[in-house]
Amino acid sequence: MLVGHQPKEFLLAVEGLTVSFDGFKAVNDLSFYVEENEIRVIIGPNGAGKTTVLDLICGKTKATSGSIQFRGKELTKLKENQIVQAGVGRKFQTPSIYDDLTVFENLEISFPRGRTVFGSLTFTRDAVVRDRVHEVAEMIFLKDRLNMSAELLSHGQKQWLEIGMLLIQDPDLLMLDEPVAGMSVSERVKTAELLNRIIKDRSVLVIEHDMKFVEDIAHKVTVLHQGQILSEGTMEKVQNDPKVIEVYLGH
Amino acid sequence: MTNARFATRSELIGILVLAVFLVVILPLCLDVFRLNLVAKYLTYAFVALGLVICWGYGGILSLGQGVFFGLGGYCMAMFLKLEASSVENTKIQSTPGIPDFMDWNQITALPMFWKPFHSLTLTIIAVILVPGIFALIIGAAMFKRRVGGTYFAIITQAVAAILTILIVGQQGYTGGINGMTDLRTLKGWDIRPDHAKIVLYFFEVACLFGCIFIAQFIRHSKLGRILVAMRDKEDRVRFSGYSVANFKIFAFCVAAVFAAIGGAMFALNVGFMSPSFVGIVPSIEMVIYTAVGGRLSILGAVYGTLLVNFAKTSLSESFPELWLFGLGGLFIAVVLAFPNGLAGIWQDHVQPRIDRLLSSRKPKPAAGWTDNSVADGAPAE
Numbered sequence: 198m199l200v201g202h203q204p205k206e207f208l209l210a211v212e213g214l215t216v217s218f219d220g221f222k223a224v225n226d227l228s229f230y231v232e233e234n235e236i237r238v239i240i241g242p243n244g245a246g247k248t249t250v251l252d253l254i255c256g257k258t259k260a261t262s263g264s265i266q267f268r269g270k271e272l273t274k275l276k277e278n279q280i281v282q283a284g285v286g287r288k289f290q291t292p293s294i295y296d297d298l299t300v301f302e303n304l305e306i307s308f309p310r311g312r313t314v315f316g317s318l319t320f321t322r323d324a325v326v327r328d329r330v331h332e333v334a335e336m337i338f339l340k341d342r343l344n345m346s347a348e349l350l351s352h353g354q355k356q357w358l359e360i361g362m363l364l365i366q367d368p369d370l371l372m373l374d375e376p377v378a379g380m381s382v383s384e385r386v387k388t389a390e391l392l393n394r395i396i397k398d399r400s401v402l403v404i405e406h407d408m409k410f411v412e413d414i415a416h417k418v419t420v421l422h423q424g425q426i427l428s429e430g431t432m433e434k435v436q437n438d439p440k441v442i443e444v445y446l447g448h
Numbered sequence: 449m450t451n452a453r454f455a456t457r458s459e460l461i462g463i464l465v466l467a468v469f470l471v472v473i474l475p476l477c478l479d480v481f482r483l484n485l486v487a488k489y490l491t492y493a494f495v496a497l498g499l500v501i502c503w504g505y506g507g508i509l510s511l512g513q514g515v516f517f518g519l520g521g522y523c524m525a526m527f528l529k530l531e532a533s534s535v536e537n538t539k540i541q542s543t544p545g546i547p548d549f550m551d552w553n554q555i556t557a558l559p560m561f562w563k564p565f566h567s568l569t570l571t572i573i574a575v576i577l578v579p580g581i582f583a584l585i586i587g588a589a590m591f592k593r594r595v596g597g598t599y600f601a602i603i604t605q606a607v608a609a610i611l612t613i614l615i616v617g618q619q620g621y622t623g624g625i626n627g628m629t630d631l632r633t634l635k636g637w638d639i640r641p642d643h644a645k646i647v648l649y650f651f652e653v654a655c656l657f658g659c660i661f662i663a664q665f666i667r668h669s670k671l672g673r674i675l676v677a678m679r680d681k682e683d684r685v686r687f688s689g690y691s692v693a694n695f696k697i698f699a700f701c702v703a704a705v706f707a708a709i710g711g712a713m714f715a716l717n718v719g720f721m722s723p724s725f726v727g728i729v730p731s732i733e734m735v736i737y738t739a740v741g742g743r744l745s746i747l748g749a750v751y752g753t754l755l756v757n758f759a760k761t762s763l764s765e766s767f768p769e770l771w772l773f774g775l776g777g778l779f780i781a782v783v784l785a786f787p788n789g790l791a792g793i794w795q796d797h798v799q800p801r802i803d804r805l806l807s808s809r810k811p812k813p814a815a816g817w818t819d820n821s822v823a824d825g826a827p828a829e
Binding site: 255257276277278281282286287289293294295296297298302303305306307309311312313314317318319320359362366 | 665666669670671673674676677679680681683684685686687688689690691692694695698
C-alpha cells in the first residue's frame with residue numbers, strides 16, 4: 198500500500214470516488230492524483246462523467262463514497278465556498294459571468310477579500326484591488342473593456358473573463374471545463390497562450406475535446422469512460438492505447 | 449472622479465429633489481388631513497425600499513412583507529396601547545391598568561410578553577429586533593436549504609396568512625380583528641392633534657431618508673454588487689468563495705427591518721394597527737408599489753408607493769368596486785410594458801433628454817463607457 202505518505206506529495210488525491218444518481222453510477226470508484234504544477238487533461242466520450250468529477254471536487258455534487266484530499270484537507274466534507282477558500286477554482290462549461298455588472302466589477306467580486314457579509318459591506322476599492330484587476334484584465338485581453346457591461350462581450354471574451362475571474366482568486370488548483378469550446382480559431386490560439394501563461398505556479402485540471410489543444414497543453418491525460426479510468430499517461434501513450442482508440446479517439 | 453460610497457452625483461440630485469418634494473412642497477400644498485394621508489402612504493415606502501434591496505437587487509421575491517410591517521407596527525402599538533391604558537384611564541374596567549381588549553376577553557393580568565413594552569427604549573429595540581430575528585430564522589431555514597424563487601415567495605405568503613390567523617385568533621393578547629385602537633400619547637405627548645401629526649410627518653420623513661441612505665450605502669458597497677451577481681449567476685458567486693445563503697439572509701433581514709420601521713411609523717401616524725395590514729393582500733400590494741416605482745430604483749420605490757396610494761385613495765373614493773381591478777391591471781401593465789417601472793421610464797426616456805440638454809451647453813468627452821475612469825465607482829446603468 199502506498200497510502201502512508203502518498204497524500205503529502207500530491208496536491209490533489211482522489212480515491213475511490215463514487216457518485217450514484219438513483220442507482221446510476223456516474224463516477225465509479227475513481228482514483229487519480231494530481232501533482233503540484235501539473236496540467237492534467239481529462240478527456241472521454243459524452244457522458245463519461247468528466248464534468249461530474251469537477252462537480253464533485255468543487256462540491257457542487259456530493260460524493261456517495263470515496264475521498265478527495267486537497268493539500269491534506271478532505272474536500273467532501275466542506276461547503277462550496279470553503280472549498281474555494283481552500284484554493285480550488287472552477288470554471289464552468291458555459292461562460293458564467295455577471296451580465297449586469299461591468300468587466301471591472303466582475304473581476305473585483307472574485308478578488309479574494311471581503312467574502313463575508315460584513316467584509317463585503319466594508320470592502321473598499323483600494324489601489325491593491327485596482328492594480329490587480331488591471332493586471333488580470335491585461336492578461337485576458339480585456340484591458341480596454343473594463344467599464345463595459347459584461348453582457349456586451351463576445352462569447353470568447355466572456356470565456357476569458359471567467360478565466361480572469363479565476364485568476365484573480367489565485368487558486369492552487371484551477372479546474373477548467375472546456376475552455377475553448379465555441380471559440381474561433383484565433384481565439385483558441387490566444388486562449389492556449391493565455392493558459393500556458395497562467396498555469397505557472399499552479400496545478401490545472403482541464404476537460405477538453407479539442408485534441409490539438411490537449412496536445413499543446415497536457416502534461417498527463419486521463420481518459421474517462423463510463424465513470425471509470427480507461428487509460429492514463431502521456432498524450433502519446435494514451436493516443437496509442439487500443440482501448441482509447443476504440444471508445445473515443447476512433448470516432 | 450469621486451469614489452461613490454453613497455451616491456453618484458445624479459443620485460444625489462435625485463435625493464435632494466425628493467427631499468424638497470417631501471419636506472417643502474407637500475407640507476406647503478396639503479392640509480393636515482392630506483399630509484397625514486401622505487404620512488400613511490410613506491409608511492409603505494419603507495417596505496418598498498426594503499423590497500428594492502431584497503427583490504430588485506437580490507432577486508428574492510417576498511410576498512410576505514406585511515408580516516414584518518405588522519410586527520414593527522404591533523410592537524409600537526403595544527407601547528402606545530400600554531401608555532393609553534393607565535390605571536386612571538381604565539378605572540371602569542374589572543382589571544384596571546391593562547388594555548381594554550384584554551379586559552373584554554377576561555384576561556386579568558398583563559401577559560409576560562407585553563411587559564417590556566412599558567419602556568420606549570425596549571420598544572424601539574423590539575421594533576428592529578423582533579422582525580429582524582424572525583426574518584433571520586425564516587431566511588436561515590429557507591436559504592441554507594437552497595429554497596428560492598417561487599417556493600420562497602409561496603412560503604412567505606403562507607407566513608403572512610399564518611400570522612394574520614394568529615393575531616385574529618388570539619384576541620385577548622392582540623386585540624383580534626379590530627387590532628389595537630385608541631392609541632393616544634407617546635411619553636405623555638398627545639399624538640392625535642394636528643400639530644402632532646405634522647411633527648410626526650417630519651419625523652417619519654427623516655427616518656425615511658435614514659433608510660434611503662442605508663439602502664444607498666448597501667447598493668454602492670461590494671455587497672450590493674454581489675446581490676446583483678447572485679441574482680444573475682448564483683453558482684458563480686458560490687464558487688467564487690461566498691456563502692450565498694448568508695447574503696440572501698442579510699438582504700431579507702434588511703428588507704424586514706425597513707418594513708418594520710414603516711410599520712412602527714404607521715402605528716404612530718395613523719394611530720392604530722390591525723391585522724388587515726399583515727396578511728396576503730397588503731403584502732402583495734406592497735410588492736406592486738415597488739414594481740410600479742421600479743424594482744431597481746431606491747427613489748423609484750418612494751414615488752411608486754405615493755403614486756399608487758394616491759390613485760388608490762382617489763379612485764376608491766369615487767369607484768370603490770373598481771379599485772382592485774385597477775390595481776391588478778396596473779401590475780400587469782407594469783410587468784408587461786415597463787418591467788423597470790417609473791424609474792425605468794425616467795432612465796430610458798427622460799434622463800437622456802436632460803443629459804442632452806445639459807451636454808449641448810457644456811461640451812463633454814465622448815459618451816459611452818470610455819469616459820469613466822475605473823476609479824469612479826459608479827456602476828454602468
